Amino acid sequence: MEDTFKINNSIKNLQAIFNDNADETKAGFVKSYLKSPYKFYGVNIPLIDKTAREFTKANIGLQGHxxxxxxxxxxxSQYHEEKTLALRLLRYFNIKDIELYERLLIESKGWDHVDDISIYLVGALIIESNEYLDYLRKWSISENFWIRRASLISQILPFRKGLGDRALFYSFADKMIEEKEFFIRKAIGWTLRELSKIYPEEVYNYLIKVKDKASGLTLREGSKRLPEKYKFL
Structure with a gap:
């Protein structure tokens, strides 16, 4: 009962912050940009992030559950920004729950939430242990293209640290390289771009291998950070 009261009170306080900073014009613009089915307050990401950080700092004693x-x-919630706030809180409280993150991915309706979950929540788990890569293997063959996107981008943070399984990513990319879906093409290119910062020759060789099958978007994104000697577009 006490937990329920604390949670309900916390939600009211967080909602009050968003209501106090609501912007109807911005809400309409962002809803259109994100093509989200949800309602919007019209608050920006810096405010959501600040709210999450301050709540975390003020409630450091909260237990994981x-x-x-x-x-x-x-x-x-039916408000897009409250969903975004939920993901920030899970991130800043360092919650480790891959089953929860899989559920949130399945329920996600747009790239911003899929990317937050994949990169910052799932990615943080993969940094700790490669055992979570089994989820990526499962996601890579999902009929839901958002879940397939998650399998491609969830290793971006590990890759930045020289961790993760690059061969696994390339195997996913090989299977999806000819897909027509924009968000898959973009995800392959984005992850290749991140890899190219550390492994430029490896990425160059991969792009040359797939250049007749890959979309222009994938090739442009993937080669964007390659050193001049590896430029081919």
């Missing part, structure tokens, strides 16, 4: 319950209730 309390953070998860609070985040679930925010995620179930």
């Amino acid at each position: 309390q953070v998860i319950e609070l985040s679930k209730q925010l995620w179930d």
Whole structure:
């Protein structure tokens, strides 16, 4: 009962911050840009991030199950920004729950939430252990293209640290390289671009291998950070 009261009170306080900073004009613009089915307050990402950080700092004693319950209730909101806030809280409280993150991915309706979950929540788990890569293997063959996108980009943070499984990513990219879906093409190119910062020759060789099958978007994104000697477009 006490947990429920604390969570409900926390949600009201967080919603009050968003209501106080609501912008109807911005709400309409962002809803259109993100093509989201949800309602919008019209608050910006810096405010959402600041709200999440300040809440985390002020409630450092919250237990994991309390953070998860609070985040679930925010995620179930009809407001897009409350869902975004839920993901930030899970991130800043360092919650480790791959089953929860898989559920959130399945329920996501747009790239911003898919990317937040994949890169910052799933990615943080992969940095700790490659055992989570089994989820990426499962996701890579999902019929849901958002889930397939997650399988491609969830290793971006590990790759930046020289971790992760590059061969696994390339195997996913090989299977999806001829897909027509924009968000898959973009995800392959984006991840290649990140890899090219550390492994430029490897990425160059891969792009040359697939250049007759890959989309122009994938090739442009993937080669964007290659050194001049590897430029081929």
